[in-house]
Amino acid sequence: MRITVDRERCEGLGMCESMAPDHFEVIEDDDGNETVDILVPEPDASDRDLVQSAVQSCPVLALTFTG
Template sequence: MKITVDQGRCVGAGQCARLAPDVFDQREEDGVVTLLDPAPPPERHAPARDAADVCPSGAITLTARP
């Protein structure tokens, strides 16, 4: 799995960082998502998918790795 984030779309809701704290964080100054692990190991895939699913702005994109 490869993860990308669009910080310009992020509204700072923080669900991603709560659901997958090993993959996502938030900038302190404005709450915008930061990506900690763009290619997480399999045990982090489910939380990352959950985070992408609940992202209100659709700022998180997941793609399968070749």
């Protein structure tokens, strides 16, 4: 299982962080824009449902969860 983020789409809205704060963190990029940082790019199988829900909560569809 792997989480990826499309930084061109990400607006740093924080839905993923609010649902799974151990896996996502909203940060400010070099240009001063907010974006998400993936803290655990390959989460444990026990976190699959939580991570999948957080990914699906992204209103701009910037996150992908494969595996």
